Amino acid sequence: MMWEIALVGNPNVGKSTLFNGLTGLHRHTGNWAGKTVELAQGRYRYKGKGYTLTDLPGTYTLWGGSPEEQVTLQYIQRESIDCILVVCDATCLERSLILPLQLQEKGLPMVLAVNLMDEAEERGLQIDTGMLEARLQIPVVPISAGKKQGLERLQETLRQVCEGYLPATGQGMQVPSAPETAAELTEACVKPPKEPRPDLTRRLDRLLLHPVGGYCVLLALLLLLFWLTIRGANYPSRGLQWCFDRLRYFPEQAAQWLGLPPWLRGLLLDGVYTTVARVTAVMLPPMTIFFPLFTLLEDFGYLPRVAFLLDSAFRKAGTCGTHALTLCMGLGCNAVGVTGCRILASPKERRIAVLTNAFVPCNGKFAALLFLISFGLSGENSLLGALILTACLLLSLLLTLLAAKFLSKTMGREAQTAFVLELPPYRRPKVGSVLLRSLLDRSLFVLGRAVMVAAPAGALIWCCGHISIAGQSILTWGAQILEAPGSLLGLNGGILLAFLLGSPANELVLPLLLMIQTAAGSITGAEEIAMGQLLARNGWDWKLCLCTLVFFLFHWPCTTTLLTVKKETGSKKWMLLAALLPTAFGIVLCISLQLLFRLLGV
């Protein structure tokens, strides 16, 4: 028999750290009752009993009506919950006590964990948790989840409450006004420092939120993030590709031993194996660099500052600064960015953010963008290349804002929105847990989905390259059929076909392009220099490169992203719009480029 514990608390109080501290890595994420909110569940054993811990979304209140709050409220009222574990922030107890006070009205068994005791101590705050316990009439345990202090005592308290030894419902506690009671309790239980210490957060904010310096730091950090991702991913990517090429020996031997017919061998090895290997080799290294770095910034408390700095620009487009954060996540992977849109409180803004996420190029596009820029436009000049890439990013930001503006005008007015953004104090990130968590939660999750799509796609691509109808492979037929629409966009049929077949993952588009243009039967892991020579021989000039680049930036998102959009919005209609919107922008841009070329006579 397992005891069930629900973990609740405000955002930014270290709930997840406590969750990880108690459960280690024994956890899985699952959807709850068809809602779009994912709940993480984990298990631990204590004194021979098993405990299931459910990490509920961070909320300030339970009656606000947002999806997270509804889920939390429904969940804690389930019969099977044995105890609610509420987490508070010792450094701002007054605010974080409001939630437990509201919960007390429900009369559910509850344990209060006052987290970040170490930070409170550093700031010279003295907190009398014994007094708090006496006043609230529920068990109160001081902890420092980051340092794993007090967790043993917390587990013991939870055991006693679950087994019914310890009263935890705070009977008869009627709270007239939770905020007022919280203020009064804080007054009674917290002794402020004799002389206030210099506040690191204020001082850092003076730089990071500076009217000029703030934007400079933001830009510098973004560039650093990219640079580390692109440069750092290069070598492991090649290494992985090398390993996969060597490992191919084993399935080849196995196929021979089993006596598979040549066509099946080709389908499985040249089709499925090569495609999956290629996607993994290109996708995994940048993700394992980008997401941990991004999570470090998140943990440090920098991201809300970005939202603060960018709110004005995004308000003009009908959304808010938080939208910018989802776009930053989209730079890593659009599917993750789309999931990240849950942080937007207003349903309309959330929808706009979901639909516009694919306007920013994801990691999967970067390698190809860099290749196209250096091959067709900038040549050896790396400064010019960097400038063109920056221009691409600015263009995608501009078009995101345009699309958001368009959507917010057409989607109708929302009753009433407000924008409240909490800027929590800066915290030293927990490097170890950050690395592990972002690796498991984001990188592997995305990779898993991508591989699931890449395997059948690889088989399909192989078939298209090898099945002939009337003396021509399906690929050649496809390229011929698509020649007319392709040339309208300044591309050619082969390029358009590569984009279509590459839908499962953007990483596939460039190798597919090469395979089609050179009439090869399967994807290869060819080096970039070789690729460039091949393309040049097939008549690629800078105009073709520019149009391909623009269409690369703005076309339908990958299948993984589209499926995520469908899951997040719960409708095929929005998924379709998410595909059509960037494509429409791409088509208009490409045709305008064609007209411009015509006009300039180049």
Next chain:
Amino acid sequence: MEIGLDRLEVGAQGRILQVGVPEPWGKRLEDMGFVPGTKVTCLRKSPLGDPVLYSLRGTGFALRKTDSRRILVETE
């Protein structure tokens, strides 16, 4: 003196008198601690002047002017 929170100068402090933000946001602000009697300090404006950062019970909150002008504060 009674003014809207949006008119509180940077560095100045006020005491909340009334939160007139329409529901459900009014309730949400209340739960975050924006209740009558609480002291608010205006910390800094964002580069383009809106939103503005306030300190309330030791936590920083950014509000847009359209919302903050509906919060009535009293200054000395």
